[in-house]
Amino acid sequence: MTDTPEYDVIIVGAGFAGVHQLINFRKLGLTAKILEAGGDFAGTWYWNRYPGARVDSEMPIYQFSDPELWKDWTFTELYPGWKEIQEYFHYVDKKLDVKRDVFFNSRVASAHWNDSVNRWTVTTEDGRVFRGQFLSLCTGIGSKYYVPEFKGLETFRGEVHHSSRWPEEYDFAGKKAGIIGTGATGVQIIQEIAPIVEQLTVFQRTPNMTLPMRQREISSEEQEKMKELYPIFYGRRYQTFAGFPYDLIQKPVADTTPEERALAFEDQWEKGGFRFWFGSYVELYTNPEFNDEVYAFWRKKVRERISDPKLQEILAPMQPPHPFGVRRPSLEQRYYEVYSQPNVTLVDINKAAIEKITPNGLRTGDGVEHQLDVLILATGFDMVTGGITSIDIRGQDGVPIKEKWSNGVQSYLGLASATYPNMFWIYGPQSPSSFTNGPSSIEYTSEWIISCIKHMRDNGFASIVPTEEAQNAYSAHVDELGAAGLWLGAKTSWYMGTNIKGKKTQMLQFPTGIPAYAKLCNESAAKGFDGFTLKSA
DSSP states (O other): OTTSOEEEEEEEOOSHHHHHHHHHHHHTTOOEEEEOSSSSSOTHHHHOOOTTOBOSSOTTTSSOOOGGGTTTOOOSBSSOBHHHHHHHHHHHHHHHOGGGGEEOSOOEEEEEEETTTTEEEEEETTSOEEEEEEEEEOOOSSOSBOOOOOTTGGGOOSEEEEGGGOOSSOOOTTOEEEEEOOSHHHHHHHHHHTTTSSEEEEEESSOOOOEEOOOOBOOHHHHHHHTTTHHHHHHHGGGSTTSSSSOOBOSOGGGSOHHHHHHHHHHHHHHOTTHHHHTSBGGGGTOHHHHHHHHHHHHHHHHTTOOOHHHHHHHSOSSOSSOTTSSOOOEESSHHHHTTSTTEEEEETTTSOEEEEETTEEEETTSOEEEOSEEEEOOOBSTTTHHHHTSEEEOTTOOBHHHHTTTOOOOBTTTBOTTOTTEEESSOTTSSGGGSOHHHHHHHHHHHHHHHHHHHHHHTEEEEEEOHHHHHHHHHHHHHHHHTTTGGGOSSOTTTTTTSTTOOOSOOSOTTOHHHHHHHHHHHHHTTSTTEEEEEO
16 A cells, blocks of 8 residues: 555545636645546536537636636627636636646545545546545536436437537538537527527427527626626625526515516516526515516517417416426527428427437327437436446444435535545535525535534544434424425426436535525534534544
8 A cells, every 4th residue: 555645635626616626626735646537637618528618607606716816818809608617617727727636537536534634545447546534525416317217219220319429520501400408508508509400300308498698799898887886796706596696586475566577577678697596585485476477587588589379389388387596597688589490390298208318319199200310308306416426435433424425415514424434525415506606605604614624633533423313303394495485396307307217306505695604614624613523633
């Protein structure tokens, strides 16, 4: 074991969380290395390079808050695309030489804890071995892509591409394309390739309650003026539900008038982005009658853009398929106009289910065989937990975390798990994750973990692990928060794990916002990291 490289911290993943951890562990004088499965930085924006892929948070909130990493950087669009996010990471690397502490093309296969020496042994798929006192899992919520079991998929003679494994170069011109899935990825791909392909067939199960993005170019001059407010934007993040500069309206709906609500809806809609979701009245998530009112407004706005009554009912049905906002809305630019094109066909697979993939295309239950040259699988991910459970992680009792979580996730504070000492994760199970702007949630959790490790170093502690009692109480709290909302109204939702066969139905994320989450974490830290067991060196 003498030739095994050893570090204070081993970080898994080189996206926002992993890079933030590395930068700040360096400032503490700790040795840290990132193991990254991909060939470059950017995390989800390395893997998700499909046509139209872009963030759903406005700049400047979707970047690091450190002035050194924004004062001389400018984006070109309000909602940056994947190429520009990659360029931003290269800018950060040029500033801080992040790359010298990163092993790319290094997918982690296992991580095993040795309680006698307080160390993790981490092994990559190609057989390299590393040791570290701390293990930081920065695998995100969407790193394990998912392909459902489609009968006959292996017989298809055309090309098949999952959105998260997109080829570097692909020309859709003259192609007959089919796409399964109308989540965020599907929406972005559909509106991007519809003008290019010869024929596009969209297979939809659940209509996406999309919101207007209001995308636009943004000049460097405008950003320079905005930079005076950047510190305020970043400080405001931890004060709002979702880590945006705007917040949910706390005023009880019963204390408002219909006119007041109508004007609020119009304002949120026109400003665009997630304001109609994360800037609405807080009762959106708990009050069925008010939720119906919100849906009715959304339905009216969408139907105004669709002339065909049949398409209106498929894309924005009179009866909501689930409460508004209990599945993550997607942002769109011209999504509904696509369906008026003569080369685009929308198939409602609730009425004509996918029967099988054939050598020449896809057959639906109504007997129609759709001829295809390329099949796009926008079928999502084993969300929230898949990036962690795909690694063979074993703690004090030697039980793999995948086995531990087979009957449901349990954590303490959505960042650590009992029997897995010195292991933390960021933007993962039972954290606020996708209920927030990514970097906002990531930076808060990362800073908390860094402060915890500094506390341990300053006070001579070798390991820290949540107690079973604290973990059970926190996990029960997350379950209670989930049960108090309308989340179960969606039959298939990755928020609840129901998009993956065999996965337990439960609220996988902390659903009541960053301030409520931070209060719990800060209270633990203020009490000497209450809920954890600390062991002296």
